[in-house]
Amino acid sequence: MPINEKLFRLLIDNAMVGVYIVDEEQLFQYVNPALTAMLGYTSEEVIGTFRFPSFIHPDDIPLLVHNYQQRLSGEIPSARYEARALHKSGRVVNIEIYGTYVDINGKRSLAGTVIDITQRVTAEQALEELNRTLEQRIATELALSREKDRMVMQQSRFAALGEMVAGIAHQWRQPLNMLGMSVQALQLAHGKGILTAEFMERHTEKSLEVLKYMSQTIDDFRNFFRPETAPRNFRLDEAVERVVVFFTSSVNTIAITTDVQNRATMCGHMNELSQVLLNILNNARDALLERQVEAPAIVVAVTRSDTANLIRVSDNGGGIPDELIDRVFDPFFSTKDAAKGTGLGLYMVKSIVEKSMKGTVTVRNTGTGAEFTITLPFPGADDCGVERKGEHT
Template sequence: MFNFRKNRLFRKIFWLLFFGITFVIVVFGFVGASIQKRSILELLHSEAKSLAQTITFSTTNALITEDSSYLIEFNTQYLQNNTKVKNIIIAKTAEQYFDIKKDLWSFDNKIDETFKKMQKREDVFDIIYSPNLKENVFHYTYPMEFSGIQWGWLHLSFDLKEYNQKIDSLYKQFFVLFIALVLLSFVISNYVAKKFTDPIIKLNETVSAITSDNLDIKVVVESNDEIGELSSAFNDMISQLNISQKHLKNSHENLEKRVDERTSELSHANERLSEKSNELSELNKNLDTKVKVEIEKRREQEQMLLHQSRLAAMGEMVGNIAHQWRQPLNALGIIIQNIQLSHKMNKLDEEFLAKSVNDSMDLTMMMSKTIDDFRNFFLPNKHEEFFFLDNSLNSSLELIDSTFKNYNIKVFIDIDKRLESKGFPNEFAQAILNVLSNAKDALIEKQIQEPKITVSLKKNNDMGIIVISDNAKGIDESIIPKIFDPYFTTKEQGKGTGIGLYMSKMIIEQNMKGRIFARNIKEGVEFVIEMPLYLENS
């Protein structure tokens, strides 16, 4: 079956195929095992995150009120009911640590450096050696954060028994599969090598016979590939040696045959040319359809960019909401603490309680109105409508006002009222908000000592001229022509999408029939927006 010694060509092809297939199998096994191992870790991560969120939610009040007894009692009972978790550590930001195990707990103001390194702003997980348990564990660290305040971290240490069992099972499965595939590759390599070398060996034997003046031998190779053609050529060569005279007599017949073959080839070429002509004609017929399809694709891309711009604006709005809610939330917390303090001092009467409730309701009503303002801001306009430019400008300024105050950015406003235009007011407000956010980011990034933004709206004939300027030292003249290009940004990677100004330009110039451009001034840069006004006598 195997002719390793006799057939050197067979041996070369066989080993080349065998080692090639084996190498692919090894790479596949290594990558597959790594992916499966990572999947098992991700399952543990998902389970740990779910448990951490449950524990954090259940102990929120205890953390806020510093009810240590409840924290210890709840987590001790949780450990006893969960066989996978072996250790829980509650690390407060005030350097207070509760180390809870199934059979005991302890309180300390220090934590092992191994755990402390895992205390970050996002959740962290890894397989580590636990100094508390003196063994390897799957350790998960979850940041306990609510109401915008970092209260500490929750450490969960999981038993690796089930994880090790899965890994062992995974390696066994891959080992069995590897052995089976190696055996299969051995069989395939032998079959393919034999399939390729047998015809060549037969040709080699025929050539040896011809060199011994044996012209009666024929090559018997039944294949329709190049080797079969070579075998036929050998047989033709032997026949030509035996009947050379006959070939001379039949040369005219062969010539006529070749002419017929060439004629047939020309006929086939003409048929293929006709097919190509038909394809070209069909392509011309479908050209209009393809153009429409490409236009639709372009429209879909623009809608996608608009959606991305809204998502980026929503991300900016989340930060604005956070700044706008921080003060009422602090006030609400003080009211609640005053109620608790008055109750402890037996001074909680109906008048004080009613006043506290009214103050709390006022704060919650104000926060609810903030939600409505932000939600209405992102409602898209389906139809064009008449709107006042000063209303949209003030709406955008109100939405970002708390962010400006948070970064000590002063805003100077000079706006003419009752200048009316036609278009999509929410989209226009979003375009203005993009320009304001861009100016804010420039001031923060360049760390301007006394940052300021100036917003003006004036009438110039039949146009409303909006100018938004800052004192952020301007933009490099070489990149000003590019700032409205899609995905172009001068910010650090991960801090800008490069679509905000592009979407502003598209909204102003395509949807509103206006014009927007930027230019450097003495202190920084100013964006000029020209909007056509609706005049009653026009």
């Protein structure tokens, strides 16, 4: 069936892409409705009046003219390129042009199609911009997160320092009283004229003993909080006992029980585990004292499952409200007033357990109180190697 001009016309008038014909001077001879819609003009306004470059962004005109001349001179039969057109409203329309040289009634002309690619170009530009700024944004975020880590470390050091000072202060209260009384007794005896050499000797000896104990306390606390550098082998149950003894020395109203069913060795930093346990124990103490529980008790159990060593700390302090329990490991989450809690305790616990000990820590309410479980999966770092020999001989 021969396809006549009418059919062609119908197709082009209804085409979804813009279609044009321009003459040798680039004057529009024909534009279809899709193209006029794209540019915001009517075909009457365009045909015979406008030249192709009138619609093109000034910066892209040289490219257009170049392509046009190449085709008109027969250098290339067709060209496909992108340019920016200007809508009647002044808005930029990104277009892709496919133009071909044609001979119409012996006259050199160009016919072509135009599609609107604004959406694609905008998306590409956004992507480019994103890529360009991504590196910068990652660097900024990294710096921010490092700064946050540094602040958290700083705060946790202060917290440890506070812990140490509070511990020493607690241990010193009694001996300071004793020293005070001893000095008063000397003064009193001297005033009454009964200060014998023997009396003097006894009091001095006693005072020196007390001072020695006080000095020892400083060393104990220093050692407890001193950061270790190289990982060492240590027994989980021994680490737990050490913390419990330390904790009991400052808290004597709470019944603390240890339940050791696993004497596994692990390789790492014992002081880190001490910090972890101490934070959990301190929280239990706070809950028990704050809620004035009648028979306050804490149980620390060292056990194992088929796949991991487990340390479990449970208390009977009433537990954590359900709506808060998911947030207790978040940094700066605290229900205590600013003087009592920074909200970094459990955040530190989580980061030490996960990053340094390659384990996990979870919490649940038992009905009577909170229960924290530290899971240290096998085959974990249970042997530092080199040291083992020395340790077992």
